[in-house]
Amino acid sequence: MTEIPKEEMLLKCPSTCAGCGSLLALRYILKAAGKDTVLVIPACCNSVIQGVYPYMLHTVPVYNIAFAAAAACASGMSEALRAKGEKTNVIVYAGDGGTADIGIQALSGALERGEDFLYICYDNEAYGNTGMQRSGATPLGAITTTTPNGKTVNKKDLDRIVEAHNLPYQATACSSYPADIYNKVKKALSIPGPKFIHILAPCPPGWRIPSEKTVEIGKMAVKSGIWVLWEKEYDKFTVSAPSRAAMKRPVPVGEYLKAQGRFRKVDEKTAAVIQANVDKNLKKIALEAAQSEETE
Amino acid sequence: MSELIMSTGNKAVAAAVKMAKPLVVAAYPITPQTEIIESIADYVEAGDLKARYIPVESEHSAMTACIGASITGVRVFTATSSHGLLYMHEMLHWAAGARLPIVMGQVNRTLAPGWNIWAEHTDALSQRDTGWLQVYVSTVQEAYDATLMAFRIAEDNRVLLPVMINMDGFLLSHIMQPFEMTEPGDFIPPLDLPHKIDVNDPKGYGAMSPANVHYQFRFDMEKSMRASRTVINETEAEFAKRFGRSYAPVEEYFCDDADVIIVAMGTLGKEAEVAADLLRKEGIKAGVMRIRWLRPFPLDMNIKGKDLVVIDRDCSFGFGGVVAGEIQARYPDAKIASVIAGLGGQEVTYEDMAEFVRSRKMGTEFWFGIPQEEQ
Numbered sequence: 001m002t003e004i005p006k007e008e009m010l011l012k013c014p015s016t017c018a019g020c021g022s023l024l025a026l027r028y029i030l031k032a033a034g035k036d037t038v039l040v041i042p043a044c045c046n047s048v049i050q051g052v053y054p055y056m057l058h059t060v061p062v063y064n065i066a067f068a069a070a071a072a073c074a075s076g077m078s079e080a081l082r083a084k085g086e087k088t089n090v091i092v093y094a095g096d097g098g099t100a101d102i103g104i105q106a107l108s109g110a111l112e113r114g115e116d117f118l119y120i121c122y123d124n125e126a127y128g129n130t131g132m133q134r135s136g137a138t139p140l141g142a143i144t145t146t147t148p149n150g151k152t153v154n155k156k157d158l159d160r161i162v163e164a165h166n167l168p169y170q171a172t173a174c175s176s177y178p179a180d181i182y183n184k185v186k187k188a189l190s191i192p193g194p195k196f197i198h199i200l201a202p203c204p205p206g207w208r209i210p211s212e213k214t215v216e217i218g219k220m221a222v223k224s225g226i227w228v229l230w231e232k233e234y235d236k237f238t239v240s241a242p243s244r245a246a247m248k249r250p251v252p253v254g255e256y257l258k259a260q261g262r263f264r265k266v267d268e269k270t271a272a273v274i275q276a277n278v279d280k281n282l283k284k285i286a287l288e289a290a291q292s293e294e295t296e
Numbered sequence: 297m298s299e300l301i302m303s304t305g306n307k308a309v310a311a312a313v314k315m316a317k318p319l320v321v322a323a324y325p326i327t328p329q330t331e332i333i334e335s336i337a338d339y340v341e342a343g344d345l346k347a348r349y350i351p352v353e354s355e356h357s358a359m360t361a362c363i364g365a366s367i368t369g370v371r372v373f374t375a376t377s378s379h380g381l382l383y384m385h386e387m388l389h390w391a392a393g394a395r396l397p398i399v400m401g402q403v404n405r406t407l408a409p410g411w412n413i414w415a416e417h418t419d420a421l422s423q424r425d426t427g428w429l430q431v432y433v434s435t436v437q438e439a440y441d442a443t444l445m446a447f448r449i450a451e452d453n454r455v456l457l458p459v460m461i462n463m464d465g466f467l468l469s470h471i472m473q474p475f476e477m478t479e480p481g482d483f484i485p486p487l488d489l490p491h492k493i494d495v496n497d498p499k500g501y502g503a504m505s506p507a508n509v510h511y512q513f514r515f516d517m518e519k520s521m522r523a524s525r526t527v528i529n530e531t532e533a534e535f536a537k538r539f540g541r542s543y544a545p546v547e548e549y550f551c552d553d554a555d556v557i558i559v560a561m562g563t564l565g566k567e568a569e570v571a572a573d574l575l576r577k578e579g580i581k582a583g584v585m586r587i588r589w590l591r592p593f594p595l596d597m598n599i600k601g602k603d604l605v606v607i608d609r610d611c612s613f614g615f616g617g618v619v620a621g622e623i624q625a626r627y628p629d630a631k632i633a634s635v636i637a638g639l640g641g642q643e644v645t646y647e648d649m650a651e652f653v654r655s656r657k658m659g660t661e662f663w664f665g666i667p668q669e670e671q
Binding site: 035036037038040047048050051052053054056057058059060061062063064065066068069071072073074075076077078079080081082083084088105106108109112113 | 319320322347348350351352353354356357358360361362363364365366367368370372386387390493494495498499500501502503504505506509
């Protein structure tokens with residue numbers, strides 16, 4: 001059993017929407033990171049939910065920065081701290097738009113240079129802060145304010161793009177599995193160099209789900225296999241326990257789609273494409289896990 | 297006594313940076329600035345400068361990495377030019393708004409299209425309103441001296457705003473001149489950033505600031521920009537006292553008895569001195585004012601009753617010369633003949649400048665090289 005510290009690193013009354021997955025994830029990220037941490041936050045929901053000056057939500061320093069700039073800011077911060085001999089964790093907490101779209105150049109640069117920081121993307125699959133416009137991470141079929149009939153192209157495979165940078169540590173997670181998040185952040189921060197964790201974070205208003213369903217929908221994503229929890233430490237690729245169980249008998253993705261208002265315009269044909277994409281990805285992941293085990 | 301060495305403007309800036317000992321340098325190459333950051337990379341590799349050199353993937357990231365480093369309380373430097381400066385634009389506002397004393401070497405170069413690598417001031421002037429102090433230099437020695445002074449001015453707790461040292465592309469960045477590589481000693485005091493990040497005293501930086509506080513932050517910047525005039529004067533006086541080279545925010549050349557004054561920035565402002573000599577031989581009482589600090593803008597130019605021939609190596613389309621316009625705005629009684637000259641590296645000699653004076657039509661704008669009937 002994972003022992004998670006009882007001390008809360010977030011103060012009360014954040015100005016999130018009810019049932020925010022990104023804040024739930026951050027609660028456990030900060031418990032894992034501890035007080036010797038600086039958060040770097042580009043434009044995203046988490047730049048707004050901190051509250052209004054002079055109040056703050058976090059008990060660690062938070063540096064807000066421009067939309068495209070998170071990874072570069074963390075690079076400078078980490079280099080300066082290391083030059084001073086300080087080991088302070090530098091953690092980026094960015095949305096999917098700030099990571100997969102506008103921030104991807106800075107992210108790629110920082111990963112390639114081998115900067116010592118942890119980049120965490122909380123993925124609510126759209127530009128949530130500006131009112132749910134489609135992002136590169138919006139999945140096929142999802143309604144957003146700029147895809148009123150559902151997105152017609154696939155979600156960008158951010159993890160494969162990041163993986164091409166050969167990081168010492170990379171993982172996926174979901175806000176519905178806090179112990180998994182806690183353990184992954186702990187492990188990531190124990191490894192020098194660039195680390196990346198991609199967290200699926202359900203968004204009740206954006207996904208058009210009741211606010212008490214955040215955890216349940218996240219679990220459905222994992223159980224259907226549309227979101228897979230894994231980690232990669234250097235070349236060792238491991239499927240995490242919740243997904244290992246789910247992959248044995250994945251729930252049809254249709255149930256996940258039907259539970260969310262954003263997929264209400266998905267017809268049978270698109271649903272079949274989504275299912276086929278899930279099946280294909282699960283096969284790829286199973287193969288990668290098996291190959292990684294063989295080379296052990 | 298420091299040694300006299302031959303150097304380009306770029307290498308002089310890099311040498312000054314080595315003396316100032318920043319802990320982090322983040323930069324991206326662009327012509328004609330690249331020699332600055334190559335020289336710094338060499339210093340770092342050789343161990344002559346104990347700094348982290350971050351070879352970022354863009355200028356946007358160069359300025360951002362400087363911001364991230366600076367807020368930890370360390371001295372930082374970057375350099376850029378032209379399109380690189382424009383690509384930084386968003387982060388220039390962030391750097392100044394975050395009150396970070398970042399110092400940047402900026403080599404003035406034309407903006408495309410079409411591609412053109414030669415000198416023009418439109419790049420830096422289009423960043424006029426970002427909250428950066430801007431100084432324009434005219435010799436290799438001045439590039440070196442201004443860079444040393446920039447760190448002291450930016451880091452002064454009465455200022456805490458970033459400083460941009462502007463140098464004409466090729467005309468100064470690549471020209472070799474002898475200069476004295478003065479050891480600054482304790483001329484630049486250690487940096488003590490009052491708002492640096494501290495995990496034992498966690499604070500939120502740049503959180504949402506509504507209208508009732510935001511204008512106060514901005515007025516605070518304006519107050520610091522005003523205070524920087526004093527800090528610049530003090531710093532330049534102290535520099536003169538210690539090292540024997542004196543500078544003023546506006547350098548004057550035979551202005552006291554002048555009837556007509558050429559006003560320009562950068563290398564044109566230096567070349568104009570030769571034009572004034574020439575004109576005085578012809579019996580025209582000419583002088584030169586070379587504006588060095590454009591931000592903060594000089595408020596004590598002694599121009600009463602004199603004709604000003606303001607040469608702008610820039611243009612604000614639909615308005616005119618930026619410097620001419622700024623002078624007119626701050627000195628409503630100023631009599632100005634505006635000349636747009638030197639765009640895209642167009643050659644402007646002292647003979648040309650003398651002719652601008654001889655044929656000046658006060659209250660008009662003249663584009664050098666364009667036939668009269670098309671003006």
